[in-house]
Amino acid sequence: MNVRKIVTVIEEIRTEGGRAVSPPATVAVVAAVIDNPWAGRGFVEDLAPGIEAHASGLGALLAPAVLEALGAPSEAYGKAAVVGLDGEIEHGSALIHTLKFGDHFRKAANATTLxxxxxxxxxxxxxxxIPLKHITDATIRSHHQSVEARIADAPHPHEIVIGLAAAAQGRPQQRLAALTSEQ
Structure with a gap:
């Protein structure tokens, strides 16, 4: 796996809705820019060899990095794959929609949800x-949020950006009723 660069972004929200957020709401994103193992090869029927060669290594690289960047236990998490123009969306999906990738993050965050x-x-x-949901209960509305990411020079046409995001809490100033209130 050729990693061209790793980008880390930490967002700290200190005020929301005109009120202080205390402690500040923190979200971290760590993304690796890698060569697309399938780009330039035409239609590749069997993606399994590329998944086997790259998915677990990416998960092992990114999971500890995003939790370290967050600097606190994760309560919400998510993942992303952005494929350059010479690839297929399926190439990114192949790398992130496998337990070989995701279980690294799940185990590191003590998570149980998809x-x-x-x-x-x-x-x-x-x-x-990157959409985020609670690490153990996807029905907890306060943790349904997203974080925007962008890497100015990536992905090149033959690259894929693979990213993980983690939040130390739910949305700042959340006040929606629990899902059970509607059932």
């Missing part, structure tokens, strides 16, 4: 929103 995801294809600098 990781919400975004996959898309785009040019360098494309904006993508």
């Amino acid at each position: 990781l919400p995801a975004v996959e898309k294809r785009g040019p360098a600098g494309v904006v993508f929103d």
Whole structure:
């Protein structure tokens, strides 16, 4: 796996709705820009060899990095794959929609729920929103949020951006009733 660069972004929200957020709401994103193992090869029927070669290594690289960047236990998490224009969305999906990738994050965050995801294809600098949900209960509304990410020079046409996001809490100033209030 050729990693061209790793980008880390930490967002700290100190005020929301005109009121202080205390402690500040923190979200971290760590993304690796990698060569697309399938780009330039035409239609590849069997993606399994590439998944086997790359997915687990990406999860092992990114999971500890995003939790370290967050600097606190994660309560919400998500993942992303942004494929350059010479690839297919399926190439990104192949790398992130496997337990070989996601279980690294689940174990590191003591999580049990599925990781919400975004996959898309785009040019360098494309904006993508990583959806986040609670790490153990996807019905906890306060943790349904997203974080916007962008890497100015990635993905190149033959690259994929693979990212993980973690939040130390739910949305700042959340006040929606629990889902059980509607059942």
